[in-house]
Amino acid sequence: MSNFMLSRRGFLKTASGAALLLVGYQAAKIWLDGDDENYLPFLEGEVPQALSIKEFAVLSSVVQCIVGVASFATVSTAEARTAARIDLELLHQGGKLLQDIKDSLLVVEFGTYLEGHGKRFTQLSTEQQHRFLLNLKESSITLQRQVYSGLRFLTVFFYYSDERTWPTLGYQSPWQPIKFYEGGNRIENLPPLSTALKESSLIKEDSK
Amino acid sequence: MIIEGNNVNRSYDEEVDVVIIGSGCGGATVAKQLAAQGHSVLILEQGGYFTAQRGDLDQRSDNMLARIDGGRGLHTSVNSEIALMYGNCVGGASVHYWADSWRMPKDRCDAIAATGVTGHSYEELLPYFEQIEKDLNVHFAAPEYYNTMNLLFNKGAESLGWHTEPTPQARRGCVKSGHCYQGCSYDAKQSQLVTHIPAAIDAGARLMSDCHVETITRNSKGVATGVEAVFVDRASSRPNGHRLKVKAQIVVLAAGGYSSSVVWLRSKLPNGSGMVGKNFLCNPNTFLYGLYNQEIKLWENIPAATGTSAFRLATYKDGKYVEGGYLLHPNQLQPEFLAVTLPGFGEDHRKLVSQLPHIGSVVSWIDDELPGEISLDKNGDPEYHYQLRGVDELKARDSLKKQAQLLFATGAKEVIVPDTAGTRLQSLKEIDLFDTLPINDGNYLFGAPHPAGTLRMGNDPATSVVASNHEAHEVTNLFVTDPSVFPMQPSVDPSISIMAWSYVAAKEINTRLQEGLFK
Numbered sequence: 072m073s074n075f076m077l078s079r080r081g082f083l084k085t086a087s088g089a090a091l092l093l094v095g096y097q098a099a100k101i102w103l104d105g106d107d108e109n110y111l112p113f114l115e116g117e118v119p120q121a122l123s124i125k126e127f128a129v130l131s132s133v134v135q136c137i138v139g140v141a142s143f144a145t146v147s148t149a150e151a152r153t154a155a156r157i158d159l160e161l162l163h164q165g166g167k168l169l170q171d172i173k174d175s176l177l178v179v180e181f182g183t184y185l186e187g188h189g190k191r192f193t194q195l196s197t198e199q200q201h202r203f204l205l206n207l208k209e210s211s212i213t214l215q216r217q218v219y220s221g222l223r224f225l226t227v228f229f230y231y232s233d234e235r236t237w238p239t240l241g242y243q244s245p246w247q248p249i250k251f252y253e254g255g256n257r258i259e260n261l262p263p264l265s266t267a268l269k270e271s272s273l274i275k276e277d278s279k
Numbered sequence: 280m281i282i283e284g285n286n287v288n289r290s291y292d293e294e295v296d297v298v299i300i301g302s303g304c305g306g307a308t309v310a311k312q313l314a315a316q317g318h319s320v321l322i323l324e325q326g327g328y329f330t331a332q333r334g335d336l337d338q339r340s341d342n343m344l345a346r347i348d349g350g351r352g353l354h355t356s357v358n359s360e361i362a363l364m365y366g367n368c369v370g371g372a373s374v375h376y377w378a379d380s381w382r383m384p385k386d387r388c389d390a391i392a393a394t395g396v397t398g399h400s401y402e403e404l405l406p407y408f409e410q411i412e413k414d415l416n417v418h419f420a421a422p423e424y425y426n427t428m429n430l431l432f433n434k435g436a437e438s439l440g441w442h443t444e445p446t447p448q449a450r451r452g453c454v455k456s457g458h459c460y461q462g463c464s465y466d467a468k469q470s471q472l473v474t475h476i477p478a479a480i481d482a483g484a485r486l487m488s489d490c491h492v493e494t495i496t497r498n499s500k501g502v503a504t505g506v507e508a509v510f511v512d513r514a515s516s517r518p519n520g521h522r523l524k525v526k527a528q529i530v531v532l533a534a535g536g537y538s539s540s541v542v543w544l545r546s547k548l549p550n551g552s553g554m555v556g557k558n559f560l561c562n563p564n565t566f567l568y569g570l571y572n573q574e575i576k577l578w579e580n581i582p583a584a585t586g587t588s589a590f591r592l593a594t595y596k597d598g599k600y601v602e603g604g605y606l607l608h609p610n611q612l613q614p615e616f617l618a619v620t621l622p623g624f625g626e627d628h629r630k631l632v633s634q635l636p637h638i639g640s641v642v643s644w645i646d647d648e649l650p651g652e653i654s655l656d657k658n659g660d661p662e663y664h665y666q667l668r669g670v671d672e673l674k675a676r677d678s679l680k681k682q683a684q685l686l687f688a689t690g691a692k693e694v695i696v697p698d699t700a701g702t703r704l705q706s707l708k709e710i711d712l713f714d715t716l717p718i719n720d721g722n723y724l725f726g727a728p729h730p731a732g733t734l735r736m737g738n739d740p741a742t743s744v745v746a747s748n749h750e751a752h753e754v755t756n757l758f759v760t761d762p763s764v765f766p767m768q769p770s771v772d773p774s775i776s777i778m779a780w781s782y783v784a785a786k787e788i789n790t791r792l793q794e795g796l797f798k
Contacts, residue, residue, distance in 0.1 A: 139625040156341075160351070163515070166660060168353060201625055208624070208699060216699050217359050217721045223624055224724075225353075231618040231632070232341040239629075241636040242578070242614040245338030246456050247464045252335075252342050254514035 113193060116264035117155045121162035121169055122176070129176040130154045130222075132193050136200045137226040146235040148226075152258050156229040160256040172225070175218040182207075182215075233258070281369070281480065283328050284489030284510035290522040291487075295319040296792055298506055298527040300492050300542060303371020304777040305761035305784075306533030307475035308411075312785035314482035318792055321485050321525060322476075323506065325534070326367035327513045328488040329374075329462065330472070336462040340615045343461035347374050349537060356651070356663040360719065361563055361727035363663060365537045369488050370472030372535065372728070373774060374462045377582045377611070378469065380417045380447040381771035382408045383779070386592070394766050395738040397747040398783055407782040411775055412447070414478075415469040419445035419584075424455065426580035427573070428609040428639050433585055435689035441589045446608065448581065449774075455580045460613065475778075489513050490523060495530055495546040495757065503530040503757035529788050532759045533781070536561075536730025539763040540653050541661045543734065543744075549753040554744050558732035559651040560768050563667055563725035565675050565718075566610050566642040567682040568621065569691025575639040582611035590681060591770055593646070593674060604674035606771060607681060610640035620724075622701030631695075638695075641685055643678035644729065646770045647671045653733050665727070667719060675725075679713045698723045729773050734763035749784035756791075760784040 113128035122130060131154040138148050148154065161169045180192045183203055188195060192203060207219035230236060234244065251259060296318040299306045306322060314320045329335035329346050336343065344352030349365035356363070366372035388401040411417070425433075436443045449469035459468055466473045480486065492508045508523040532539050540556045548555075586608035593604030612620065618632045651665030667675055683694050687707050696702040699722050704710065717723075737743025740752035745764050751757040760781040762773055769776040 137624040137628075139629050160345075160353070163345070163351060164353065204624060213720045220359065220699055220721060220724070224619055227619045227624075227628070228615060229341070232339065232615045237614065240614045240618065240632055241576075245458065247336070247338045247458075248334065249339060249342070250334045250337045252346060252514075254516075255342050255345050257339075257341055 110193065115149050117152065117158075118262055118265045119158050120262075121158050121165075122173065125180075126173055126176045127154060127158060129180045129193055130157060130172075132200065133176070133179060133204070133222050134226045134230070136197070136204055137223050138230050140197075145239050146233060148230060151230055151233040151235065152261060153226060153230045153233075155261050156256050156258065157225045159261060160225070160229070163254065163256065171221060175221055178214070178218050179203075179207075179222070229256070281328055281486045281488065284487050284521075285327060285513040285519070287510050287519070287521050290524075292524050293321055294526045295321045296527065297321070297529045297531060297788065298323065298525045299531040299533055300495075300506065301325075301371060301533035301535055301539070301761065302369050302471065302476060302486060303366055303533065303535055303761065304373050304471055304774050305535075305781045306531065307370070307471035307479060308778045308781035309531055309533065309760050309785045309788070310479035310484045311475045311482065312782060313788060313792075314479045314484035316789050318789070320479065320483070321487065321527070322479065323490045323492055323508060323523075323525075324369050324486060324488045325491050325511075325538075326369065326488065328369045328486075331462075331464050331466045336458075336464040338456070338458040338461050338464055340461060340613055343375075347462050349535075354663075355724070356665045356727075358664075358666060359721045359724070360667065361561060361663070361665050361725045363537055363730075364726055364728040365535055365730065368472075369486065370470045370476060373470035374472050375460050376468075376470065376728075376774060377459050377772070378449040379583055379608075379772040380412070380415065380449040380775050381769075383769040383776035384591070384771060387767070387770050391766055396736050396766060397738070399747070399780060403783070404779045407779040408775060410782075411778045415449040415474055416451045417447045417449050417469075417775075420448050420450075420581060424448075424453065424581050425584045426457075426577075426609075427575050428577055428611070429580075429584045431575075431639060431689040432609040432641065432685065435685040436587050436589075438688050439684060441587050443585050443587045446583050446586050448584070450581070453581060457579045457581070457611065458613070459582055459611070487523065491518070492534075492542055493545070495532070495542065495548060495754075497548075497754065500755075501549065501753070502755040503751075506530060528756065528792065530757045531784075531788070532734075532757060532763075533761040536733065536762040537653070537661075537663070539759060539761055540733035541655070544655050545659055548751070548757070551753055552741055552744060554735055554742065556653040556733050557650065558735045558766075559653050559663070559665060559730065560647050560732045560765075561651070561665060561727035562644040562729035562731075562768055563647060563665075563671075563675070563727050564642050564644050565605075565678045565682070565725065566620075566640055566697065567679060567686060568695040568697065569639040569686035569689070570634060570693040570695060571637050571639055571689075571691055573690070574636045576636050577611055577617065577638060577640055578613045583608040585609065588771075590678070591646070593670070600670050600673045602677050604646045604670070605643040605678045607641060607643050607678065607685070610642035612640065620697045621695065622697055622699065627701075639686065639689070639691065641682045643675075643682065644772070645671055645674050645678065646768050647674075648767070650732060667725065672718070675718060676713050676716075679716075680710050683707065683710050683713070696723075729762065729768065731762035731765040731768055731773065734759050735766050736764040737766060748787040749780075750787070758784055758788055
């Protein structure tokens with residue numbers, strides 16, 4: 072069976088490696104060796120639990136791009152803490168799914184160089200990010216579509232399982248009262264926003 | 280008695296007649312039967328114990344995936360082609376099933392008998408079907424339970440000349456909440472959680488939840504002697520430091536189609552045929568969305584009060600596939616899953632989900648024949664290999680065509696394909712695109728709700744894993760009673776078939792125990 076099928080993980084690993092080679096030593100050095108400070112502004116006070124600061128920052132940008140700009144009637148991805156909920160779920164999952172998402176975020180952050188942007192995903196404008204994800208979605212390369220689909224699935228599920236989004240779906244609500252679950256992944260399961268990180272983010276924003 | 284392993288504060292040593300791994304349709308049924316016959320029975324369930332009475336089944340998709348679904352509802356095959364849909368809770372997958380309750384059709388029983396399997400003919404299963412249907416209150420839904428999509432389905436099928444039939448439902452006092460897949464908050468859906476498990480407990484069986492079986496133990500002659508397990512913290516799924524050892528005359532493996540072969544492989548049980556984990560089938564499902572002017576509200580009432588088996592059996596001409604090989608039903612998804620499965624992102628996706636109440640859907644379960652494989656990776660974690668191909672791909676493409684026909688016939692102004700590209704059809708004239716639409720390699724995520732086949736039953740130990748009496752060819756006193764033993768898919772929702780086959784297994788085990796061959 073395995074002879075005629077690609078392993079998603081194997082594929083992601085191979086492609087991640089190729090991407091790293093292609094974008095060069097400097098980009099890989101940024102990702103692997105530090106420079107968290109550049110990514111702190113994206114955290115908006117969240118404290119990553121499963122992902123690194125850099126991975127979480129990329130995820131936050133991806134989530135925002137996938138959901139799109141919130142209209143006045145909807146909740147933003149930051150308010151819905153969508154990236155943090157995904158991060159918490161990845162903490163529960165561990166193993167292959169966590170590694171797949173880490174690999175996917177790496178592909179997103181540096182795959183932009185392969186398209187000639189000369190910048191990382193998190194450094195692109197909203198329009199450029201949208202175009203990049205669109206290219207992933209429409210890519211003839213299975214890996215790129217899988218990266219898009221995996222990140223999209225988690226984003227949309229966790230954003231639209233926030234009850235504040237339901238009015239935009241024309242959905243009233245479940246019939247039963249909610250019951251807290253210790254193993255859950257809802258906002259009430261998340262740690263509080265970090266004041267320190269939030270302040271750090273603001274400082275970084277101010278200094279831009 | 281139910282002991283929630285999540286709360287245990289000591290390790291256990293147990294000695295029983297029968298230890299059963301898994302509490303779904305297979306394990307619960309065997310437990311009920313054997314406990315009623317006076318045997319000491321211990322059921323071990325890896326997942327947690329969640330009940331309507333305690334308010335656990337709170338209808339939130341995020342909470343409920345985390346509580347009751349295997350892989351917390353997010354696992355896929357290695358190539359991302361199928362979403363693994365299975366239970367991880369007391370009651371197993373029946374807690375999230377739709378309650379569709381078909382008997383295994385006689386033609387499929389005959390086909391299985393033709394492979395050499397004995398004791399599972401339609402006539403032999405008939406009394407079990409009847410008993411199960413009585414116990415689970417299987418009936419046809421009254422008209423008030425037909426939601427808008429169900430009514431449209433019948434109208435569309437009629438206009439196309441396809442016969443429809445009511446789908447047998449295992450429900451009692453349904454309140455039409457529509458939250459079947461999140462676990463019934465009203466104990467109306469007759470899952471194992473509210474039927475065979477309580478019956479087994481009433482008859483004296485005990486159940487330990489949050490209990491992860493590490494290995495099936497054997498003696499020096501290779502005979503199964505029990506299990507070793509660890510209790511896990513429910514929230515984190517990590518071992519809580521307490522262990523369980525069970526000595527048993529009979530070990531029943533009923534961890535489900537996704538997990539029993541994994542337990543087998545991890546236990547390093549013999550695999551002389553090389554068939555353990557092979558023959559992996561899963562009824563991949565195809566579905567399409569229709570955008571209507573009228574309100575549908577797909578999430579209301581019961582999922583599939585009706586359907587058609589007009590295409591259940593594939594037809595061939597001169598050896599070439601013509602059509603069919605799937606069931607066709609109205610579909611139901613809760614809003615969050617509708618949002619996830621509607622294609623696109625950004626503003627395009629927002630526009631689409633803003634029309635959610637006007638989205639309808641139909642779904643097919645493909646009667647797959649070309650198997651995948653379940654194996655372990657280097658860390659001992661399961662890997663699921665599956666790729667839709669060959670005649671199964673033809674069935675999937677044909678099912679998509681029939682779905683589009685039905686949606687347009689019922690007034691859909693647009694048909695939306697839940698593929699990565701977000702393909703849309705404006706009219707039936709475009710239907711031939713399904714002949715070539717990319718649906719492999721991550722372009723389309725198939726739901727895979729009915730895993731089967733990886734511990735295949737058969738008379739030849741060289742080509743199968745268990746014998747017709749459900750006992751492993753190579754491990755005396757180990758019986759398998761879940762869909763892992765099916766040599767082929769039942770071609771309908773498998774729950775009643777799993778239970779009926781488990782009646783056969785329980786009878787065989789009871790005979791063995793009464794003969795006292797173990798003493």
